[in-house]
Amino acid sequence: MKLTGAKILAESLRKEGVEVMFGYPGGSVLPIFDVLYDSPLRFILTRHEQGAAHAADGYARATGKVGVCIATSGPGATNLTTGIANAYMDSIPIVAITGQVKTFLIGNDAFQEADVTGITRPITKYNYLVKDVKDLALVVREAFYIASTGRPGPVLIDLPVDVQLQETEFIWPQEVNIRGYKPTYFGHLGQIKKLAKAITEAKKPIFYIGGGVISSGASRELKSLAESLKIPVASTLMGLGGFPGTHELFLGMLGMHGTVYANLAIQNADLVISVGARFDDRVTGKVDAFAPYAKIVHIDIDPASISKNVKVDIPIVGDAKNVLGQLQGEIKEFPDTANWLKQINEWRLNNPLRYKDDGKLKPQYVVEQIYEATKGEAIITTEVGQNQMWAAQWYKYNKPRTFISSGGLGTMGFGFPAAMGAKVGCPEKQVFDIAGDGSIQMNIQELATCVCNHINVKVAILNNGYLGMVRQWQELFYKRRYSHTCLNNPDFVKLAESYGAVGIRVTKKEEVRPAIEKALSIDNTVFIDFQVEPEENVFPMVPAGEAIDRMIGGMA
Numbered sequence: 001m002k003l004t005g006a007k008i009l010a011e012s013l014r015k016e017g018v019e020v021m022f023g024y025p026g027g028s029v030l031p032i033f034d035v036l037y038d039s040p041l042r043f044i045l046t047r048h049e050q051g052a053a054h055a056a057d058g059y060a061r062a063t064g065k066v067g068v069c070i071a072t073s074g075p076g077a078t079n080l081t082t083g084i085a086n087a088y089m090d091s092i093p094i095v096a097i098t099g100q101v102k103t104f105l106i107g108n109d110a111f112q113e114a115d116v117t118g119i120t121r122p123i124t125k126y127n128y129l130v131k132d133v134k135d136l137a138l139v140v141r142e143a144f145y146i147a148s149t150g151r152p153g154p155v156l157i158d159l160p161v162d163v164q165l166q167e168t169e170f171i172w173p174q175e176v177n178i179r180g181y182k183p184t185y186f187g188h189l190g191q192i193k194k195l196a197k198a199i200t201e202a203k204k205p206i207f208y209i210g211g212g213v214i215s216s217g218a219s220r221e222l223k224s225l226a227e228s229l230k231i232p233v234a235s236t237l238m239g240l241g242g243f244p245g246t247h248e249l250f251l252g253m254l255g256m257h258g259t260v261y262a263n264l265a266i267q268n269a270d271l272v273i274s275v276g277a278r279f280d281d282r283v284t285g286k287v288d289a290f291a292p293y294a295k296i297v298h299i300d301i302d303p304a305s306i307s308k309n310v311k312v313d314i315p316i317v318g319d320a321k322n323v324l325g326q327l328q329g330e331i332k333e334f335p336d337t338a339n340w341l342k343q344i345n346e347w348r349l350n351n352p353l354r355y356k357d358d359g360k361l362k363p364q365y366v367v368e369q370i371y372e373a374t375k376g377e378a379i380i381t382t383e384v385g386q387n388q389m390w391a392a393q394w395y396k397y398n399k400p401r402t403f404i405s406s407g408g409l410g411t412m413g414f415g416f417p418a419a420m421g422a423k424v425g426c427p428e429k430q431v432f433d434i435a436g437d438g439s440i441q442m443n444i445q446e447l448a449t450c451v452c453n454h455i456n457v458k459v460a461i462l463n464n465g466y467l468g469m470v471r472q473w474q475e476l477f478y479k480r481r482y483s484h485t486c487l488n489n490p491d492f493v494k495l496a497e498s499y500g501a502v503g504i505r506v507t508k509k510e511e512v513r514p515a516i517e518k519a520l521s522i523d524n525t526v527f528i529d530f531q532v533e534p535e536e537n538v539f540p541m542v543p544a545g546e547a548i549d550r551m552i553g554g555m556a
Helices: 005-015 027-036 047-065 075-089 116-123 133-148 161-163 190-199 211-215 220-227 260-268 320-330 338-350 363-374 385-395 413-424 448-453 468-477 491-500 509-521
Strands: 003-004 020-021 042-045 067-071 094-100 128-129 155-160 168-169 205-209 234-237 248-251 271-275 294-302 314-317 379-382 432-436 458-465 502-506 526-531
Touching: 003 005, 003 448, 005 027, 005 133, 005 161, 005 168, 005 271, 020 047, 020 338, 020 379, 020 413, 027 094, 027 155, 027 161, 042 448, 047 067, 047 075, 047 413, 047 448, 067 432, 075 094, 075 116, 094 116, 094 133, 094 161, 116 128, 116 155, 128 133, 133 155, 133 168, 133 271, 155 161, 161 234, 161 432, 161 509, 190 271, 205 220, 205 260, 205 526, 211 220, 220 320, 234 260, 248 260, 248 385, 260 338, 294 320, 363 432, 363 458, 379 385, 379 413, 385 432, 385 458, 385 468, 413 432, 413 448, 448 491, 458 502, 458 509, 491 526, 509 526
Parallel strands: 020 042, 020 067, 067 094, 094 155, 128 155, 205 234, 205 271, 234 248, 271 294, 294 314, 379 432, 432 458, 458 526, 502 526
Antiparallel strands: 003 168
């Protein structure tokens, strides 16, 4: 049966199991949108293409499925690029579809033309410009396969408008075989035996986990290994939820705003086992002073990540879930970590996460109360800045895919549309976006998307009247010269109400819990404007370029 390119695209998405798409129409995707008019595929019209990309990203992180977004050519496509780059940095599987001008106009500076495949080449795992409709079904099949296998990531399909109108026989490829693309899923047995021996000999071992634990579904294997070997676990921002946050072996986040005891443990360890993490500079601090006494092990499915930032002693390329399962079978003798755990618990006891509880409205208290009110069962998304770090420090994540944040790119405006995507993917869950008053305004227009599509998310705005994290750096390192970080904000309550959502204002500590409870009882999107202490800081903090045990604040 012959179909147009637009119908082939829709049918291919159906065969890939796509349930929902986020996007925005335009001239170069009109044939696709005409097909969508009669399609059972759920389409959510966002108010900006960046919101569509972040929503697809949030959907993918919450569900483990591939997120899909669509935009027209030129400015529509370029508006997607921040979201694509964000997904690329955090290894999130999305397929982005963009319209393109007619094939014979490509390269002629046609109206709304942009070289999207060229622009996105450094920020996608792979991208396609489809010039022949006969290639389209195979391209879609390959795009989903590449996005979701190996180290996940975004794939872009650029589809000229005339190709969308061309007809051909629809033939769905049953298998995908891409020359040169063969991800390694199991670790080399010899390397795993080396790791097993190193664990047996270690006195001060520690797991350092990242987002790869979550994307590979390795949480159960990690917990089993950590408990049987009695090895403590520290996490990156991306790894939160990969190991239970309330577990006695969990040390919390490490790095620039990590716990004192996690950072001290890494710096004093004799064996660091990194699982699905990439030794980001926010974690390592001064690289040549990172874990100075430790043998370093790196388990990662992406061979290009191994020894990229830190020299590794035992590299193991493979899927984290499989490698940890292999390792379990190779452990013949357990290490004695009793003294090591005793030392760490002393550090923990003497240097807990803390803030001054002086009766004023503190952002840390707000996050604690969200945790208590949701019983730790909510999906938390964040914007970027102080709000992000407080959400990471003060909410305990016991399950994978419950903490969704922009780790690599650090994208302000990510949290709210990501919360939309997470709620669409997991409608049975409570979804809270913990936001700053600066970052929420970067994609605040998605309030309309939430209200029009009955997407019930809660937004806790930690409103301190500043671009908080930048202000904190100005206070600590630029002699309190607050250059252009003070905000004149709108009335967030009235703004929410103007879109048809609900707004609540909180100015006192005693109003926090009742406001959260009220928001949870409302079947609508709710903005809670928490007017918190303006100059509260995130501590501990490691100054840029310092070793991670050189912390400001938090030390006894």
